[in-house]
Amino acid sequence: MNIIQLESVDSTNQYIKDHFKSLNHLDVVLTKIQTKGKGRHINQWFSNQDSLTFSILLKDNLEQKNLSLLPLLMAMVLHKVFSQYSEEVEIKWPNDIYVRNKKLSGILIESIYQNKLEAMIIGVGINLNNLDFPSDIIDQVTSLKQLTNRTYSHIDLLNQIIKIFDKNLDLLKEDKQAIIDYCNHYHLLNNQPITYKDKESIHQGKCIKINKDGNLLIDNNGELITLISGGVHKIRNK
Numbered sequence: 001m002n003i004i005q006l007e008s009v010d011s012t013n014q015y016i017k018d019h020f021k022s023l024n025h026l027d028v029v030l031t032k033i034q035t036k037g038k039g040r041h042i043n044q045w046f047s048n049q050d051s052l053t054f055s056i057l058l059k060d061n062l063e064q065k066n067l068s069l070l071p072l073l074m075a076m077v078l079h080k081v082f083s084q085y086s087e088e089v090e091i092k093w094p095n096d097i098y099v100r101n102k103k104l105s106g107i108l109i110e111s112i113y114q115n116k117l118e119a120m121i122i123g124v125g126i127n128l129n130n131l132d133f134p135s136d137i138i139d140q141v142t143s144l145k146q147l148t149n150r151t152y153s154h155i156d157l158l159n160q161i162i163k164i165f166d167k168n169l170d171l172l173k174e175d176k177q178a179i180i181d182y183c184n185h186y187h188l189l190n191n192q193p194i195t196y197k198d199k200e201s202i203h204q205g206k207c208i209k210i211n212k213d214g215n216l217l218i219d220n221n222g223e224l225i226t227l228i229s230g231g232v233h234k235i236r237n238k
């Protein structure tokens with residue numbers, strides 16, 4: 001996996017979208033500064049030089065893989081790496097990493113279609129050495145440095161992540177249940193009261209688990225609901 005290092009870019013995901021034809025399968029784009037980092041819900045991702053922001057390009061054999069499990073695979077990989085530094089790391093379906101109910105890392109998967117699926121982009125944002133955050137998110141986020149009082153080398157952590165990613169990528173076609181089992185084992189939401197959003201409104205229920213397809217199984221007053229995409233929050237005890 002080749003690492004392309006950029007001083008500054010709008011978004012590493014966008015850079016791959018714009019250049020995917022000249023980039024290779026498993027190239028990694030890393031930057032110090034993202035000026036327009038993309039997030040999943042509010043559509044922006046806060047980062048600065050203390051953060052680790054990168055994206056990985058997948059171009060080969062896409063038809064052979066269970067790509068819907070890519071977010072969980074990446075969550076598993078990040079969990080494995082962060083667990084070396086903190087024992088409290090949890091996965092939050094579909095693709096976030098939390099510690100003590102605060103977000104440590106987020107994943108944004110994007111696809112490129114031109115008549116057919118040409119490529120997938122796995123974007124990862126990690127609060128690494130950050131000690132300050134904007135006031136609107138300060139209560140919801142944490143960093144590896146805040147958790148462990150250590151300063152991390154961006155490139156060392158990235159190398160650890162891509163090594164484990166490379167080692168586990170074939171699980172997508174060979175043993176997807178291993179990914180699901182791992183994520184369920186460390187899943188922040190299992191057996192917890194949650195709110196979830198469907199097309200129209202917000203509901204309450206209890207999270208049961210991540211099912212064999214990577215969807216979220218929820219108990220809403222005895223009715224089993226399968227949630228295919230995000231918008232789930234744990235209801236905190238007052």
Ligand code: BTN
Binds near residue numbers: 038045054107
């Ligand atoms: C989320 O909202 O939780 C997903 C955040 C993903 C952020 C990363 S940072 C690197 C890559 N480039 C982007 O523009 N976004 C992703």
